[in-house]
Amino acid sequence: MEIITSEAKSASYDTTVLRRIVKITVFTAAFVLLPCFFFYNSAFSFQFLPISAKGKEAYKLDKILKNAAMGDKTVILTTVNEAWAANNSLLDLFLESFRIGNNTERLLNHLVIIALDQKAYARCTTLHPHCYALKTKEMDFSKEAFFMSHDYLEMMWRRIDFLRSVLKMRYNFIFTDADIMWFRDPFQRFYSNADFQIACDNFNGNSSDVNNSPNGGFTYVKSNHRTIKFYKFWYSSRVTYPGNHDQDVLNKIKHDPFITKIGLKMRFLDTAYFGGFCERSKDLNLVCTMHANCCVGLSNKIHDLGIMLDDWRKFKSLTANTNSSSSSWTVPQNCSLKSFHERHSP
Numbered sequence: 001m002e003i004i005t006s007e008a009k010s011a012s013y014d015t016t017v018l019r020r021i022v023k024i025t026v027f028t029a030a031f032v033l034l035p036c037f038f039f040y041n042s043a044f045s046f047q048f049l050p051i052s053a054k055g056k057e058a059y060k061l062d063k064i065l066k067n068a069a070m071g072d073k074t075v076i077l078t079t080v081n082e083a084w085a086a087n088n089s090l091l092d093l094f095l096e097s098f099r100i101g102n103n104t105e106r107l108l109n110h111l112v113i114i115a116l117d118q119k120a121y122a123r124c125t126t127l128h129p130h131c132y133a134l135k136t137k138e139m140d141f142s143k144e145a146f147f148m149s150h151d152y153l154e155m156m157w158r159r160i161d162f163l164r165s166v167l168k169m170r171y172n173f174i175f176t177d178a179d180i181m182w183f184r185d186p187f188q189r190f191y192s193n194a195d196f197q198i199a200c201d202n203f204n205g206n207s208s209d210v211n212n213s214p215n216g217g218f219t220y221v222k223s224n225h226r227t228i229k230f231y232k233f234w235y236s237s238r239v240t241y242p243g244n245h246d247q248d249v250l251n252k253i254k255h256d257p258f259i260t261k262i263g264l265k266m267r268f269l270d271t272a273y274f275g276g277f278c279e280r281s282k283d284l285n286l287v288c289t290m291h292a293n294c295c296v297g298l299s300n301k302i303h304d305l306g307i308m309l310d311d312w313r314k315f316k317s318l319t320a321n322t323n324s325s326s327s328s329w330t331v332p333q334n335c336s337l338k339s340f341h342e343r344h345s346p
Ligand SMILES: *[C@@H]1O[C@H](CO)[C@@H](O)[C@H](O)[C@H]1NC(C)=O
Pocket: 087
């Protein structure tokens, strides 16, 4: 099973056995490679993102963000690798959703696509005006990364580090996985007084309750000293919880007194507006985004997201004049966590 986003949180809950095996592997790898790890890590950060201050990369990134930003310095960010940016893959579906969504096409002007490899960058430039190549010398992020593999974890943690840099450059952002379809402007559904807002695999009805199960595939974060501290804390916590991905670590640190201490205002977004295959946005009159979470396998995602876009098109044509209460999703079909269990349960 191969997925490059963090959506497989529920998968990770349901597959403790696999997770344990993976963890042992990761631990072993970390232990054996420990001396190189630190060297590699510092070398990596240096070559990967000298976005720390005045470097050439920081300048380049700032120029791209500035061109895409809204008046209040907010940008929409997504990341793609070669597999996701390929012809008729997720990136095409993602961009299409903005075009057929209700008043979402204009948001494409504010979208910056972060390419994780050269081929993804090349494809991006043929489709979109705001592309940024995140340079990595040591890692090849072009292929589908196996869930919880070393590459998968690296890619996820790069993302957190990158987003921290963006906050430090004083940009607010919506981060969205490219397997999230945009049907309506999400800004109307955000909380106005929150620093950090995050979508959920499952929503328990209370947007302030940290016991919700957040999904790092969709976040809206305002740049301020609290969020910069929070992302720094989140990123550094990967050392505290080795072998975990960013979302698992978030689930651990969301209870940490540090969050209260820095005064971070965190909110969890209702799946009625920000849904997914784990828990769908039931009412098509309300949906803003739908995520191909709880789904294993790139071809399954592509298959089901294509159908999801068709469902939306049908809904739109039916409701050209009136609200239709009869419309509903016909997905998930191929998407599930089942293949995950079947293939990996002992
Ligand atoms: C992508 O598909 C289009 C037609 O759908 C074709 O013209 C183009 O060459 C393809 N690009 C790549 C990189 O395969």
